[in-house]
Amino acid sequence: MVKQLTVFLENSPGRLAGLTRVLGDAGVNMRALMVADTAEFGVVRIICDRPETARRALESAGFGVSVTEILAVEVPDRPGGLADILEALGAVGINVEYAYCYVEPGGQAAIDVFRVEEPGRATSVLLEAGIRVLEPDDVYPADS
Amino acid sequence: MFQPEYEAMERPELEALQLERLNSLLARVYENVPLYRSKFDGAGVRPRVESLGELADLPFTVKDDLRSAYPYGMFAVPLKDIVRVHSSSGTTGQITVVGYTRGDIERWADMMARTIACAGGTADDIVQVTYGYGLFTGGLGVHYGSERLGCMTIPISGGNTKRQVQVMKDFGTTILACTPSYAILIAETAAEMGIDPRSLSLKAGIFGAEPWSDNMRRQIEEMLDITAIDIYGLSEVLGPGVASECTCQCGLHVNEDHFIIEIIDPVTLQPVPDGERGEVVFTTLTKEGIPVIRYRTRDISRLVPGQCACGRTFRRMERVTGRTDDMLIIRGVNVFPSQIEQVLAGIPGVAPHYQVVLSKRGSMDHVEVHVEVGPDVPFDEIKTLERLRGRVAAEIASALAVSIAVKLVEPKSIQRSEGKARRVLDTRGEGGA
Numbered sequence: 001m002v003k004q005l006t007v008f009l010e011n012s013p014g015r016l017a018g019l020t021r022v023l024g025d026a027g028v029n030m031r032a033l034m035v036a037d038t039a040e041f042g043v044v045r046i047i048c049d050r051p052e053t054a055r056r057a058l059e060s061a062g063f064g065v066s067v068t069e070i071l072a073v074e075v076p077d078r079p080g081g082l083a084d085i086l087e088a089l090g091a092v093g094i095n096v097e098y099a100y101c102y103v104e105p106g107g108q109a110a111i112d113v114f115r116v117e118e119p120g121r122a123t124s125v126l127l128e129a130g131i132r133v134l135e136p137d138d139v140y141p142a143d144s
Numbered sequence: 145m146f147q148p149e150y151e152a153m154e155r156p157e158l159e160a161l162q163l164e165r166l167n168s169l170l171a172r173v174y175e176n177v178p179l180y181r182s183k184f185d186g187a188g189v190r191p192r193v194e195s196l197g198e199l200a201d202l203p204f205t206v207k208d209d210l211r212s213a214y215p216y217g218m219f220a221v222p223l224k225d226i227v228r229v230h231s232s233s234g235t236t237g238q239i240t241v242v243g244y245t246r247g248d249i250e251r252w253a254d255m256m257a258r259t260i261a262c263a264g265g266t267a268d269d270i271v272q273v274t275y276g277y278g279l280f281t282g283g284l285g286v287h288y289g290s291e292r293l294g295c296m297t298i299p300i301s302g303g304n305t306k307r308q309v310q311v312m313k314d315f316g317t318t319i320l321a322c323t324p325s326y327a328i329l330i331a332e333t334a335a336e337m338g339i340d341p342r343s344l345s346l347k348a349g350i351f352g353a354e355p356w357s358d359n360m361r362r363q364i365e366e367m368l369d370i371t372a373i374d375i376y377g378l379s380e381v382l383g384p385g386v387a388s389e390c391t392c393q394c395g396l397h398v399n400e401d402h403f404i405i406e407i408i409d410p411v412t413l414q415p416v417p418d419g420e421r422g423e424v425v426f427t428t429l430t431k432e433g434i435p436v437i438r439y440r441t442r443d444i445s446r447l448v449p450g451q452c453a454c455g456r457t458f459r460r461m462e463r464v465t466g467r468t469d470d471m472l473i474i475r476g477v478n479v480f481p482s483q484i485e486q487v488l489a490g491i492p493g494v495a496p497h498y499q500v501v502l503s504k505r506g507s508m509d510h511v512e513v514h515v516e517v518g519p520d521v522p523f524d525e526i527k528t529l530e531r532l533r534g535r536v537a538a539e540i541a542s543a544l545a546v547s548i549a550v551k552l553v554e555p556k557s558i559q560r561s562e563g564k565a566r567r568v569l570d571t572r573g574e575g576g577a
Contacts, residue, residue: 006524040551064555068524
């Protein structure tokens with residue numbers, strides 16, 4: 001499983017800019033960023049090269065931040081690639097809370113990020129189905 | 145003037161009347177209300193004064209006295225002599241009940257008739273009473289005064305703004321009685337309905353029950369093409385009709401034949417020099433059902449020096465500029481920030497940091513509770529956050545008997561205070577204090 005940063009943000013002008021500037025100043029490079037918004041607040045989810053560094057930088061800048069473990073899965077870059085994965089999870093009754101995807105630089109495959117209720121069981125199911133589940137080392141080098 | 149024999153009484157004559165009525169009142173409450181007897185005995189004062197100045201030696205009455213006497217403990221007459229009760233809005237345990245004798249209702253109608261006359265009203269007028277009818281004193285208070293003055297009275301009560309506009313247009317309403325923010329909403333609604341609010345027959349409005357500014361007055365007068373009059377009252381003292389502006393719009397004439405007004409320093413509790421701001425204190429000279437001695441209103445105002453051009457000799461209090469405490473009145477319900485705090489303390493996941501934010505949305509007051517998301521909330525999932533917000537809103541609504549919008553805000557985003565936390569942020573003002 002891979003570490004994702006989640007930041008609780010007020011839905012107001014400049015707030016997301018402030019967050020990304022903090023990360024930039026800390027030398028953190030983002031792989032993926034996803035903003036889920038409601039009328040009043042937003043939840044920003046980030047995959048980056050140095051999650052612990054990023055967490056510390058954000059916390060000291062006063063952001064509300066938490067680290068969430070998510071599943072990152074390599075999806076074959078062909079029609080139906082994602083459907084195969086979701087069907088494998090659906091078949092054993094695992095619900096997906098949210099998902100988004102990104103592409104590794106130079107990679108042939110897309111990376112899909114899933115938040116599921118039972119990440120351990122989901123990992124086994126996907127591995128059995130012959131789907132590659134990324135480890136922290138695949139996404140970011142040792143970071144502390 | 146509805147009762148010029150009182151409203152324009154020479155001051156020495158008025159003060160003699162006040163003194164006589166005060167002594168009669170003191171004797172009555174000492175005899176009939178155990179709380180006053182014990183307060184007076186405890187303070188070592190007699191229920192008699194030689195001059196009006198000696199009133200300042202008597203103990204105060206506060207809202208808590210009324211609460212602990214709930215429901216009838218401070219009534220000064222047997223219940224068979226009470227013909228009406230009203231209640232101040234409040235949540236369980238904080239409600240207060242006020243009782244009126246037939247004589248109280250009569251005098252109240254007179255005072256409210258004075259108020260409408262103060263706004264330029266006569267028996268020719270058509271008064272639309274848009275204050276709520278019920279336990280709240282606003283609706284029935286204005287209603288009786290309107291009838292007493294001989295006006296045609298429309299007891300429409302609050303709400304259903306389009307119908308308010310239609311009735312106003314079809315019935316030819318000339319005087320509107322409601323809260324100032326509702327007057328603006330009525331004007332806006334009329335415009336939306338394709339009715340030019342300035343073309344209506346309205347000539348005056350008597351507005352009260354919430355704080356408003358001179359800018360807002362000008363706005364209302366412009367939108368509706370009327371004279372907007374500020375009125376003041378509170379159920380513990382009477383209801384609407386305690387004080388009212390005349391068309392000079394330079395302070396609210398206090399019905400001094402029925403009330404003594406004092407302005408005190410809310411910290412030292414000493415009277416402030418004439419013209420200085422402080423907490424308004426009322427003594428009800430003629431109330432029979434539930435008279436009060438030196439009742440601390442927690443409203444901040446001052447006495448306007450000098451005489452008014454209208455000929456009334458009653459002194460004027462300035463428009464109320466604030467409250468001595470943080471109590472909020474949200475859609476007619478009294479809300480204390482401490483009650484919100486209590487609710488939040490019982491919900492895991494929300495930090496004890498919160499702020500009640502008052503703002504204007506259009507012409508209406510909008511209240512929002514800002515709650516910090518605690519460090520333990522798994523805020524990765526939107527539905528967790530929505531559920532949390534829903535729970536906070538539901539628990540506040542159930543505890544306070546009024547629903548308040550809840551907004552989740554970032555951790556540590558609410559300003560920390562070293563002393564007393566600033567729990568209420570009022571952004572309704574128009575700058576300057």
